[in-house]
Amino acid sequence: MAHGTISDKLFRTAMVMVFRKLGLLGVTLGLWLDPLGAQDHSNVIRNPFPTADDVAAGARSFRSQCAACHGLDASGASGPSLTTGNFRHGNSDEALYGIITKGVPGTPMVGFKLDGREVWQLISFLRSANVSKGAGQAKGNPGNGAQLFQANGCAQCHTAGKPGGFAGPDLSDIGSRRSLAQLETALLDPSAEVDPDYWSLRGRTKTGQAIEGLRMNEDTDSFQILESSGHLRSVWKTDLANYEIVRTSPMPSFKSKLKQSEVEDLVAYLASLRVESGNEVPR
Structure with missing residues (x-):
């Protein structure tokens, strides 16, 4: 999660003392000078721009600044869904403010140079998105779903809290x-949305050997693919007679394999797989 430095906190404390003496602690000016410095008596930072107009303004900022990675409705694209009710790197308004302005080290999430009001309006939009499109309650039984996960061989390709x-x-x-909804779609129509990191390479060498594997890296001259055996293989493009990038998922659909109640159980299990904010390592 993102927090201010010690010097930032000392500065905010000093400013709070000054404003108290001047009787101006609650004025809007304090929010503009340092949005994270405006605190109530319990030291919980509150969003000062929570109105419907602020949500609408936040939605406009989201579409222009964030939708490319998180989807137009915040339900996810190359970046994660922001409608599940749980944010990976912190759930408080203060944490979200820091993430938006400073980014998350080691991830594609960069900080945005927005003014304080625009940041708070973005947070208001995200809170609204969670209310309207949040995770809700899964219908199925996660315990049964865990058994289905193992019985259907999902752990052969996926890690889910333990080695897989x-x-x-x-x-x-x-x-x-x-x-x-996204989890259910992934089970019933796996190719509906495939992350480019999981596109495959399929081709044939000039000597007639078939090759296929997960495309790990590509440069001007070569590919590196991960074969189903787990072997990482480098392939020179000049050695290939033909090849194609496969943008569909090799994962089979469960649409005709599982009953609807079993799909709901599996969705419930997947929805239960969470890393509590504050315990995760940014990536």
Whole structure:
């Protein structure tokens, strides 16, 4: 999570003391000088711009600044869904303010140069998105879903809180990153949305050998693919007679394999896979 430095906190404390003496602690000016310095008596930082107009303004900022990674409705794209009710790097307004303005080290999330009001309005929009599109309550039984996860071989390709396969995405915190609707879609129509990191390479060498694997890296001259055996292989493009990038998922659909109640159980299990904010390592 993002917090101010010690010097920032000392500065805010000094400013609070000055404003108290002047009787101006609650004025709007304090919010503009330092939005994170305006605190109530319990030291909990509150969003000073929570109105419907602020939500609408935040939605406009979101579409222009954030939608490319998180989707137009914040339900996720290359970046995680922000409608699940749980934010990976912190759930408080203060934490969200820091994430938006400073970014998250080690991830594609960069800080945005917005004024204080615009940041708070973005947070208001995110809170609204959680109310209207949040995770809600899963219908199924997560215990049954965990058994279905193992029985259907999901762990051969996925890690889910304990060691598993590596051919598919790590699902250890998928409940924090995807909504219930997205999880169900992923089970019933796996190719509806495939992260480019999980596109595959399929081709044939000039000597007639078939090759196929998860495309790990690509440069001007070569590919590195992860074969189903777990072997990492480098392939020179000049050695290939033909090849194609496969943008569909190798994962089979569960649409005809599981009953609807079983799909709901599996969704409930996946939704339960979360990393509590404050305990995770940024990535």
